[in-house]
Every structure is written in C-alpha cells, then in structure tokens.
Amino acid sequence: MxxxxxxxxxxxxxxxxxxxxxxxxxxxxxxxxxxxxxxxxxxxxxxxxxxxxxxxxxxxxxxxxxxAISEGWLVYNVNELVSIIRANTQGAVCDHRLSNSGFANFYRAELVANLYDFKFPSLLITQYTEMDTSFSIRKWRHKIPVLLSREEADASSIAKGIEDCTLELSGKIPSTRKPRRTIVRITNINVAKKL
Incomplete structure (x- = not known):
C-alpha cells in the first residue's frame, strides 16, 4: 500500500x-x-x-x-530528496524558487545546504539574485559555495561552479568565500537610572 x-x-x-x-x-x-x-x-x-x-x-x-507515481507525483521533504540525489547522481544543480511551483515545500537553498553537509557537489541558480541573497537564501548562504543568476547559468558556468564547489568541499575554500571576522568596539554606554 x-x-x-x-x-x-x-x-x-x-x-x-x-x-x-x-x-x-x-x-x-x-x-x-x-x-x-x-x-x-x-x-x-x-x-x-x-x-x-x-x-x-x-x-x-x-x-x-x-x-511512476512516487517519482512523478509525491512531494518529498528535504531529507528524502537529499537521499535520492546522493544515491542517483554525482552533483546537483538546483533552481532556488522551484518551491513556488507547488511541487516542493522548501527552497532549494535548503537542499543545497543539506547536500553541502554531506560534501556533495551542488550549486544554486536563482532568478532574483539580489533579493534572494538578502532574504530567502541568507539562512543557508554559508553552505552554498556557488550561486548563479539565471542569466549567467550556462553549460560552462555550471561546470565551473561544480568544479569550484568540489574544491571547497575538499577544503580548498577560495578567499572570496572565507568568513571575515569583524571587530566591533562599543564606547560611551549610558545607563539610565530609574528613580
């Protein structure tokens, strides 16, 4: 059943x-x-x-x-889809906003981030790069080695993106992806006294 x-x-x-x-x-x-x-x-x-x-x-x-039913009609959660992708492919190219079509209940940024945890090469493509990076991708951005806009997504940029992702997953993180620490200095704190 x-x-x-x-x-x-x-x-x-x-x-x-x-x-x-x-x-x-x-x-x-x-x-x-x-x-x-x-x-x-x-x-x-x-x-x-x-x-x-x-x-x-x-x-x-x-x-x-x-x-045919399970592959064409069922809705998968992120973990199920990660398992299917890992078992059947060597890399993943994901469209960030496929969730808006109604065929998935999560953003592909979450999928790419989960694949990153398994050191599985994947990249993310989005139509609205600036808006998505600031909002819907932000939570997972540190686990998305390659983010392409739809305009720049062609065979060569996707191949280069998968190559860059593979390098990062092997520990060769480019300087553009390394997090920078920020020193914040707080001065002149006024504490109001309650009477």
Missing part, C-alpha cells in the same frame, strides 16, 4: 485551477483512460447525491506503476 502526501498547492492546481466542476472532473478521468490506451472505461456513481458518495472509474488501460 502506498501513502500519498501532496503539497497543498498541487491539490489546488489539480482541483480548483484545472477542474472547475464535478462533471468536468469525471470527463478528465475518462480522458485519462483514453490516454492510457484503454478500450473499455466504466464510470460507477454510488450514492453521489449524498455526502460520502463515491465515483469509481475503472479501465483496462496501461496505468502507472508504484515507481
């Missing part, structure tokens, strides 16, 4: 935005049967005039197996 977890945005897109009324929903499901090369499709309406009724649509088409 498979348990499903969907992002609320996916449910909204599949529900309100895609299907405007119940009749259209049934038509879409019958169309899915046709898309799956079904030669037969049966629609059963069971107590649909009352709350808790059921609609069962069955067909003899080629359906999706468990892997």
């Amino acid at each position: 498979m348990h499903f977890k969907f992002s609320p945005k996916i449910l909204q897109r599949l529900g309100e935005e895609l299907i405007q009324n119940p009749d259209q929903g049934i038509i879409e499901l019958v169309k899915n049967s046709y898309d799956a090369d079904a030669t037969e499709c049966t629609v059963e309406l069971i107590k649909t005039s009352a709350i808790g009724g059921s609609i069962i649509i069955s067909d003899n088409g080629v359906g999706m197996d468990k892997d």
